[in-house]
Amino acid sequence: MRQLLEFAAAPAILLILAVPAAADTAALERHVDRLAAEELEGRLTGTGGERAAAEYLAAELEQLGAKPLPGQSGYLIPFEFTAGTSDDGSTLALAWDSGGHEWTGVESIQALSFSDNGSVSGGVVFAGYGLVVPESQDFGYDSYATLDVEDKIVVVLRYFPEDLDQESRSKLARYSGLRYKALQARERGARALVVVSGPRSPNAGEIIPMAFDTAVAGSGIVAASISGAVAERLFEQVPDKTLEQAQAALDDGNPHVTGFEIAGVELTLDVKVERETRTGFNVAGILAGNDAQTADKPYVIVGAHYDHLGRGDSGNSLAKQEEAGGVHHGADDNASGAAAVLAAGVRLAGTEHRRHVVLAFWSGEELGLLGSSAFVNGAKSEPTLDPGRVAGYLNMDMVGRMRDNRLTVQAIGSSSAWPILIERSNVPVGFDLQTIDDPYLPTDSTAFNSAGVPTLNLFTGSHEDYHRPSDTADKINYEDLDRVARFSALIARRLADLEEAPDFVKVAPRTDQGGGRDTLRAFTGTIPDYTTEVEGLRLSGVIEGGPAAEGGLLEGDVITEFAGQKIANIYDYTYALDVVKVGEPVKVVFLRGDERHEIEIVPRARD
Numbered sequence: 325m326r327q328l329l330e331f332a333a334a335p336a337i338l339l340i341l342a343v344p345a346a347a348d349t350a351a352l353e354r355h356v357d358r359l360a361a362e363e364l365e366g367r368l369t370g371t372g373g374e375r376a377a378a379e380y381l382a383a384e385l386e387q388l389g390a391k392p393l394p395g396q397s398g399y400l401i402p403f404e405f406t407a408g409t410s411d412d413g414s415t416l417a418l419a420w421d422s423g424g425h426e427w428t429g430v431e432s433i434q435a436l437s438f439s440d441n442g443s444v445s446g447g448v449v450f451a452g453y454g455l456v457v458p459e460s461q462d463f464g465y466d467s468y469a470t471l472d473v474e475d476k477i478v479v480v481l482r483y484f485p486e487d488l489d490q491e492s493r494s495k496l497a498r499y500s501g502l503r504y505k506a507l508q509a510r511e512r513g514a515r516a517l518v519v520v521s522g523p524r525s526p527n528a529g530e531i532i533p534m535a536f537d538t539a540v541a542g543s544g545i546v547a548a549s550i551s552g553a554v555a556e557r558l559f560e561q562v563p564d565k566t567l568e569q570a571q572a573a574l575d576d577g578n579p580h581v582t583g584f585e586i587a588g589v590e591l592t593l594d595v596k597v598e599r600e601t602r603t604g605f606n607v608a609g610i611l612a613g614n615d616a617q618t619a620d621k622p623y624v625i626v627g628a629h630y631d632h633l634g635r636g637d638s639g640n641s642l643a644k645q646e647e648a649g650g651v652h653h654g655a656d657d658n659a660s661g662a663a664a665v666l667a668a669g670v671r672l673a674g675t676e677h678r679r680h681v682v683l684a685f686w687s688g689e690e691l692g693l694l695g696s697s698a699f700v701n702g703a704k705s706e707p708t709l710d711p712g713r714v715a716g717y718l719n720m721d722m723v724g725r726m727r728d729n730r731l732t733v734q735a736i737g738s739s740s741a742w743p744i745l746i747e748r749s750n751v752p753v754g755f756d757l758q759t760i761d762d763p764y765l766p767t768d769s770t771a772f773n774s775a776g777v778p779t780l781n782l783f784t785g786s787h788e789d790y791h792r793p794s795d796t797a798d799k800i801n802y803e804d805l806d807r808v809a810r811f812s813a814l815i816a817r818r819l820a821d822l823e824e825a826p827d828f829v830k831v832a833p834r835t836d837q838g839g840g841r842d843t844l845r846a847f848t849g850t851i852p853d854y855t856t857e858v859e860g861l862r863l864s865g866v867i868e869g870g871p872a873a874e875g876g877l878l879e880g881d882v883i884t885e886f887a888g889q890k891i892a893n894i895y896d897y898t899y900a901l902d903v904v905k906v907g908e909p910v911k912v913v914f915l916r917g918d919e920r921h922e923i924e925i926v927p928r929a930r931d
């Protein structure tokens with residue numbers, strides 16, 4: 325490691341002050357004002373507001389002297405995505421010797437959004453919660469351990485056993501996502517997965533909403549949700565127990581309670597999912613390198629997403645009731661990052677740099693990193709740029725609300741070249757940096773990391789306007805945004821001038837990918853501060869009227885214990901949140917200054 329550090333740092337030593345320092349907050353203000361304007365309607369991917377923002381960015385690229393990417397006729401690079409799913413008339417029929425019944429209508433039977441289309445029939449196996457915890461987790465829970473589901477229709481309960489202790493809940497919650505359950509059924513040869521929200525669970529008996537799901541294709545199995553009434557009718561064919569009794573037997577988490585075949589019943593499931601395809605636009609331009617020998621080496625990319633939540637209908641909005649449906653301006657998220665890329669581009673265009681530098685603006689980030697993934701992996705076409713041609717990717721997402729000179733630099737574990745390069749680039753700007761190794765971030769750098777490209781992400785921290793209409797341009801700290809833009813130009817410049825591209829270090833993922841949004845069902849209203857290094861979790865705010873605010877938590881409080889679990893960092897907190905129950909009081913221990921406090925908060929359902 326040390327050797328690699330020296331090798332990476334050597335050519336860059338004399339360039340520290342080579343990027344001009346002149347502040348240009350007027351241009352930054354103009355960019356953010358334009359992108360966050362009411363007329364752009366929150367820049368939802370696939371809408372006119374997104375298109376107008378893309379055209380603004382393209383005009384700016386042209387203005388600063390960037391050219392379209394090789395093989396592209398313009399700055400706008402289209403990609404297709406699934407804008408939503410709906411049920412197009414799925415049906416379910418049960419048949420047994422003496423009779424049967426058929427259901428239509430989404431109040432009884434509805435496709436899961438990731439389902440394949442198709443009609444299947446077969447015998448029925450009730451597989452409990454349909455949970456499988458990988459052996460590596462040393463926990464020993466497999467709903468399928470004693471069941472043969474090959475060519476059967478598997479019926480499972482949503483979520484995970486209800487009466488468990490916190491630690492077991494945290495283990496099982498990770499594997500209770502619906503997609504993960506469908507995958508487990510598919511791997512065991514089942515013909516379909518049918519899910520019911522059990523009578524002892526939250527949302528008992530309710531059909532599962534067709535979550536916003538952007539997968540272009542199905543998951544390789546037919547999957548649907550049924551109402552409690554349909555499930556009860558099925559359980560009438562079970563001689564010795566009701567659905568509620570079957571669930572109760574499972575709910576203490578005893579791994580030896582098994583599912584069973586429901587003999588003598590044939591289930592026919594016909595699932596029809598309609599997927600609406602739309603087009604979104606990435607925007608990118610290239611600043612040619614100034615050295616003929618190095619300019620055809622792998623490029624440097626500096627990028628940021630420019631899309632946002634529109635009016636907040638897609639499920640990621642945190643708008644309060646009275647704000648719901650309003651334009652989500654997305655000034656910090658992420659007009660700030662897009663403006664900083666343009667400002668960095670102006671600086672880079674005015675200085676020599678030996679590799680090509682690509683300036684990129686992604687769309688579809690808020691819908692699941694769609695634009696950057698299409699760029700790296702190709703959607704229905706070839707990738708725009710071969711990842712092997714990218715030396716490093718610098719991302720900015722939410723860089724406009726700096727407080728106390730604190731800047732978080734994430735993903736530095738992705739190359740051994742980063743620590744020294746970052747430290748040296750910071751000399752002229754002087755931020756209080758917090759560096760974080762983890763490259764698996766909920767932002768576009770992750771698409772590059774997956775393709776083996778060293779990445780960095782800059783972030784000035786979350787705040788109470790996050791994903792709300794109130795994230796407006798007047799709240800941006802432009803002086804410091806200008807310093808962030810300057811810092812990003814310094815990093816890009818150093819990266820462009822490295823003789824050899826930085827090495828890529830694969831960081832082990834910190835969690836398994838089994839869980840999903842389906843497990844995020846409790847809302848506490850806390851806003852974690854990602855930029856402060858303290859033992860525990862510092863809050864940068866609380867959402868007004870939320871459970872944390874009602875419980876008495878304030879900005880600056882440091883949570884040290886939550887729901888019986890010690891909280892040393894943000895990851896501990898995320899795990900702890902996974903297992904709290906809606907409506908059940910949770911004990912929170914926190915420090916306010918040096919004083920220790922203990923309160924209770926009551927999590928609410930996330931809608």
Ligand SMILES: [Zn+2]
Pocket residue numbers: 629657658689721722767
């Ligand atoms: Zn963002």
Ligand SMILES: [Zn+2]
Pocket residue numbers: 657690791
């Ligand atoms: Zn966002």
